[in-house]
Amino acid sequence: MSSAPLTLYELAGADPELRFSPHCWKTRMALAHKGLESQRIAWRFSDKARIAFSRQGAVPVLVDGDQSISDSWRIALHLEQRYPERPSLFGSRDAIALAGFVNRWADSMLLPAVARIILLDVYEQLADEDREYFRSSREAHFGTSLEQLVAPQAKHLEQLRQVLAPLRQTLKGQPFLAGEAPAYADYSVFGMFMWARCTSGEELLAPNDILHAWRERLLDAFGGLARAATLASPLETGARHVQ
Known part of the structure; x- marks a missing residue:
């Protein structure tokens, strides 16, 4: 398992602390459920170049070691598979x-x-x-x-x-x-x-x-x-x- 820190790109408003995307909140709660910390980076609709590495133009984007995962559902599945020793997101x-x-x-x-x-x-x-x-x-x-x-x-x-x-x-x-x-x-x-x-x-x-x-x-x-x-x-x- 990679020891590199997790990085989460989240949608922000004019106030960079205002993180409001429903899909990003799904991911934040999933990370908390798993007991995982992440560096949270504010992202705006006009910042598409900043997540070009993920090959799409929307957040959330989670960077986990050498992997970048987009879409909150795909991120949840990734977390469940990547960190099976931590509390399950689904129960079974x-x-x-x-x-x-x-x-x-x-x-x-x-x-x-x-x-x-x-x-x-x-x-x-x-x-x-x-x-x-x-x-x-x-x-x-x-x-x-x-x-x-x-x-x-x-x-x-x-x-x-x-x-x-x-x-x-x-x-x-x-x-x-x-x-x-x-x-x-x-x-x-x-x-x-x-x-x-x-x-x-x-x-x-x-x-x-x-x-x-x-x-x-x-x-x-x-x-x-x-x-x-x-x-x-x-x-x-x-x-x-x-x-």
């Missing part, structure tokens, strides 16, 4: 396929539901040189302006509530999606909530929501790693409430 080999399903569900269903609520807030946190790319790419994807996308806020919050229904049913009988302890299935979903928490003042979960309690447990996991994350200023996100 049989659970990897189920965690993969949860990860794909989070990416395909939960991410767009959250995006319709917070994308304008995300835009406001970006460095000036990233804003044009972000706006044009996201507006092309959704087929409307960011302002129009987020405008029916109450409608989007209700749609998010419906998307989250299967998670609420699962958590009625156990503290985490993976069971009695958190695992990668939890981190796949939690990354989406950290995306919102770091960039937006919009509270996505009511205090009496069973998912709120689940999120609180993960905010406190690993010595409060996620709870200590840098958040956008409430003044920069319409002075809405951020816990």
